[in-house]
Amino acid sequence: MSSVIVASDKFKGTLSSDEVAAAVSAGVRRVRPDVVVGSVPVADGGEGTLAAAIAAGFELVPLTATGPTGEPVRSGFARRGEIAVVELADVSGLIQLPGAEPAPMTATSRGAGELVAAALNSGCTRVILGIGGSACTDGGAGLVRALGARLFDRNGEDLAEGGAALAAAASLDVTALLRRLAGVEVVVACDVDNPLTGPSGAAATYGAQKGADAAQIDELDMALGHWATIVSRETGLDLRDAPGAGAAGGVGFAARALLGAELRPGIDLVLDLADFQQRLSGVDLVITGEGALDEQTLHGKAVIGVAAAAGAAGIPVVAVCGTNRLEPARLRQAGIVAAYALTDLEPDVRRCIADPTPLLSRLGERIAVDQLGGSPTMSATERGIA
Numbered sequence: 001m002s003s004v005i006v007a008s009d010k011f012k013g014t015l016s017s018d019e020v021a022a023a024v025s026a027g028v029r030r031v032r033p034d035v036v037v038g039s040v041p042v043a044d045g046g047e048g049t050l051a052a053a054i055a056a057g058f059e060l061v062p063l064t065a066t067g068p069t070g071e072p073v074r075s076g077f078a079r080r081g082e083i084a085v086v087e088l089a090d091v092s093g094l095i096q097l098p099g100a101e102p103a104p105m106t107a108t109s110r111g112a113g114e115l116v117a118a119a120l121n122s123g124c125t126r127v128i129l130g131i132g133g134s135a136c137t138d139g140g141a142g143l144v145r146a147l148g149a150r151l152f153d154r155n156g157e158d159l160a161e162g163g164a165a166l167a168a169a170a171s172l173d174v175t176a177l178l179r180r181l182a183g184v185e186v187v188v189a190c191d192v193d194n195p196l197t198g199p200s201g202a203a204a205t206y207g208a209q210k211g212a213d214a215a216q217i218d219e220l221d222m223a224l225g226h227w228a229t230i231v232s233r234e235t236g237l238d239l240r241d242a243p244g245a246g247a248a249g250g251v252g253f254a255a256r257a258l259l260g261a262e263l264r265p266g267i268d269l270v271l272d273l274a275d276f277q278q279r280l281s282g283v284d285l286v287i288t289g290e291g292a293l294d295e296q297t298l299h300g301k302a303v304i305g306v307a308a309a310a311g312a313a314g315i316p317v318v319a320v321c322g323t324n325r326l327e328p329a330r331l332r333q334a335g336i337v338a339a340y341a342l343t344d345l346e347p348d349v350r351r352c353i354a355d356p357t358p359l360l361s362r363l364g365e366r367i368a369v370d371q372l373g374g375s376p377t378m379s380a381t382e383r384g385i386a
Helices: 017-031 049-055 088-092 110-121 141-146 164-168 175-180 202-206 214-235 247-259 266-273 302-312 328-333 349-354 356-372
Strands: 003-008 036-039 059-066 072-080 083-087 126-130 150-152 171-173 185-189 262-264 285-293 317-324 338-341
Touching: 003 017, 003 302, 017 036, 017 049, 017 285, 017 356, 049 059, 049 072, 049 083, 049 126, 049 266, 059 110, 072 088, 072 110, 083 088, 083 110, 088 110, 088 126, 110 126, 110 141, 126 266, 141 150, 141 247, 164 214, 171 214, 185 247, 185 266, 202 214, 202 247, 214 247, 247 262, 262 266, 266 302, 285 302, 285 356, 302 317, 317 349, 317 356, 328 338, 338 356, 349 356
Parallel strands: 003 036, 003 285, 083 126, 126 185, 185 262, 285 317, 317 338
Antiparallel strands: 059 072, 072 083, 150 171
């Protein structure tokens, strides 16, 4: 009996990982009802990381924490034994901005720190922090302050939240922070290698998507540079140019410099949590996917991580997506034998976004025919009865 695993990332703005898997699986089963189809939701450290951990057997601990603009939001962390998973996007991310209104100068990562603190209070000693999808460019100052760090202005007053306020920072006290982190391991799921500052830094690269204009980007970059100097003066380390320091508006910098965190590709961490290598035993085909296959996909995204893991086990991999901008040769180099796009069936991208589920199901049928030896005559959709 053939066995298939669907290990797809979300289709951003349309379907979750679980929904992608359900639609593709339904199509495969219509053509090959004898095939066993399993699902392993995956993510690259951004939105969907918490859901992937829960699907892997972690328990959700729901909490209310500080949102990116200071309002309370419902979020939580996932726990299994002494391991906790925190998704920054779920508490301090763009998806939590009230009315989707950006706040590039004042948005904070404090909520993510509050979730980490709650995990530590519950007895967790290893924290996996996914940092994609942030709404803030605060250098991770909010994160570390929620864990006990104190950041003061020239008058000895606590600094305001947000990236712009960092320009007025005068001193940093990490005594309580270090005491809080004693015996704790922090691992950051990160898929970018940007430095904290400069032309490829946090503000210059990601500030615009968080709502900053050109002048604000320059202001944030200068503030982040000043923040790095304050941290360096306190710790003796200057990590502003370290790979990944610019991730999530500088949260990567604070995690490395003040939490002693290790940065790892997000998809690798998620696959480890899901025991993906063990799940591959006896599998004949892996179906992965994301909303768009493009050059960014090739740089640490979930699809590539899944393809690498399956390829190491000698299992062929195909991908489903909304649009595909990669040539077959590039896909093969990445370990993907074929890609199936919604736009192959429906050229109108707006329709693909509005109603992707039936299209994905039809792609599942095509995969069953092409990759699993199914007969096109067995396709319910092609017969017009589904």
